[in-house]
Amino acid sequence: MAEANLIKEGFLCPICHKDLRSPNNLIAHFQDLHSEEQDILKSIKDLYGKAKKKILKLDEQDLELFKNEITLEKYYLEISEPQDPGQTRSHTDYFKAVxxxxxxxxxxxxxxxxxxxxxxxxxxxxxxxxxxxxxxxxxxxxxxxxxxxxxxxxxxxxxxxxxxxxxxxxxxxxxxxxxxxxxxxxxxxxxxxxxxxxxxxxxxxxxxxxxxxxxxxxxxxxxxxxxxxxRQPIICQLYNHLQNLKSQTQSSVDLYLKMYNSLTSGETTFHLQDTQALRSGIAKKAELIDTLSKKIASLPVEDDTPKVATLQNSIRRATSHYIKEYLLTLPAPPSMQELEQIKKQRSMRNTEEESRVAVRTHIKKVIVTTGWSPSTVNNDSSEAEDPLIEQMNIVRNYIEQARKAQRFEEVESLQENLKMLKETYRQQQILKDS
CATH class of the missing domain: 3.30.40.10 (Zinc/RING finger domain, C3HC4 (zinc finger))
Known part of the structure; x- marks a missing residue:
């Protein structure tokens, strides 16, 4: 009675109840000894296949069914309106302290x-x-x-x-x-x-x-x-370089306008070649400024910083406006014919003014000159040893060197010194003649 109620486990043959230890041995045993029971063999294979799917992995259809069953309707849950949050506590201060x-x-x-x-x-x-x-x-x-x-x-x-x-x-x-x-x-x-x-x-x-x-x-x-x-971002480095170039260009523009006004008024402080060279330098700097602004506008922008693109476009627009309004509108220097005409008119005005002054002061034999030149100086030994003439020659040499180096601010200062020396020498000659 005890043996009849005994429960056996393992890969048992459904006919002879023998334990075959493995599924392969069970299938081979059943094909050899119980081949007439093919329906039972097929059922065993189906049972084994289903068991394998259950053990290793859920069937895809069963998985989809499982997903469909996990819904609000399965558990009869109703979607409620969002509730107001209750009492909350901020841990930010504690986090900052730690x-x-x-x-x-x-x-x-x-x-x-x-x-x-x-x-x-x-x-x-x-x-x-x-x-x-x-x-x-x-x-x-x-x-x-x-x-x-x-x-x-x-x-x-x-x-x-x-x-x-x-x-x-x-x-x-x-x-x-x-x-x-x-x-x-x-x-x-x-x-x-x-x-x-x-x-x-x-x-x-x-x-x-x-x-x-x-x-x-x-x-x-x-x-x-x-x-x-x-470390600075690339846009900051380019913008600083752009601002430095604009500052240098602005100083050159101010000097050019000063030189232009000097030439158009008939003064001899600056030369026409110097003015033209400075204008060419301003044009080159304008090209560099335009190139830098284009480079800033073409910098890549990340998706999480959309305002950077607006900043880049603003820099580009402001630079274009600066070039068009302040650099491209500079007046062109006068031509040689215009410059000669201006000098003649200035010379005539100076001659008339000095004539009126000479008449008022009753000075005779006053030579009116618009500028000092070596041809007006006598070549005797007394004038050659004059310290004023020597000093003026030195200043002229300095002017030539400064003009070659395009240091026009120093040219202007030296021209003023030369003008003072000429005026002093002229006064000395007037005193000697009188």
Whole structure:
């Protein structure tokens, strides 16, 4: 009775109830001994296939059915109107306080490392190791049996080493040698170390400092922050260059207008060739300004910063307006024929004015000249030794040099000096004749 109620498990033959241990053995056993029962074999295969799908993976149709069943109607849930939020609590202040405390702590630790590194750079000589231990207390090696970074045990071949900045212990593989040149760039705002005055000690330690990965990470973080603060976007760099060019061009425009007014009024302070050369320089600068503004307008813009495109287009429009309104509208310099006519008219006006002055002051034999030229100077030895004539020749030489270098501001100043010297010399000659 007990054997009849016994439940067997495994891959059992449905005919002889023999355990075949595996599905392949069961199918082979049934085909060999019970081949007449093909319908039963087919049912076994179908049963095995369904069981396999259930065990390994849900059937796709069953999965779609499962998805359809998980709906609000299945559980008779109704969509309700959104409710007003209840009592809330902001954790922003707490988060800022925690972040501020951690940032302050990291900044303090980084500043300590910078100060220690600055002092370590001043140590040199045979007693440098003792000076380093006096600056930073080294951890007792007897209490550390493994490297904190790689968990390797210390032995004869793997010795203990100390970080020169924090005094912690590490193995040689987990330590980093910071070069003196790199250390000097890190502490440059704190102290400028003179490498030439530092005594050179042979060996690797003479030009580097052994530090741990933790100290290295803090120093590198500080350097990255400094680099990010100093780095400017490309649009800022181009815009600064554009503004510098516009400033230079504006000064050239002011000087050109001054030279133009001087030429059109008949003055001899500037030459026509200088005015034409300056106008050509302004045209070249205008081309550079236009090219820079086009480059700014064509810079790529990210999708999350749409206002940058508006800024770029505004810069381009403002630059185009500046070129059209202030650079392309400059008056053209007069031609040689116009300049000669202007000089003749000015000379006639000056002659008439000086004649009226001579009549009023009863001065006889006054020679009226519109400008000093070497042909009007006598070639006797007394005039050759005149310091005024020598000084005027020197000033003329300076004017020629300044004109070749296109330093027109200095040309103007020297022309004024030459005019004063000429007037002084003319007064002397009048006194001599009278």
């Amino acid at each position: 972040r501020r405390e951690r940032l302050d702590h990291r900044t303090t630790e980084t500043n300590k490392l910078i100060i220690r590194l600055d002092r370590l750079l001043r140590f040199y000589g045979s007693d440098r190791r003792q000076q380093e231990q006096e600056l930073v207390a080294w951890l007792d090696g007897s209490t550390v049996t493994r490297c904190p970074s790689c968990a390797s045990s210390f032995n004869i071949t793997r010795r203990q080493h100390h970080c020169r900045l924090c005094g912690s212990i590490m193995c040689n593989s987990c330590s980093y040698f910071l070069a003196y040149e790199a250390a000097q760039t890190i502490v440059a705002p704190v102290h400028n170390v003179d490498v030439n005055n530092r005594e050179q000690v042979p060996g690797k330690e003479s030009d580097s400092l052994r530090i741990c990965n933790h100290c290295l990470d803090m120093l590198e973080s500080r350097r990255r922050v400094q680099m990010e603060q100093m």
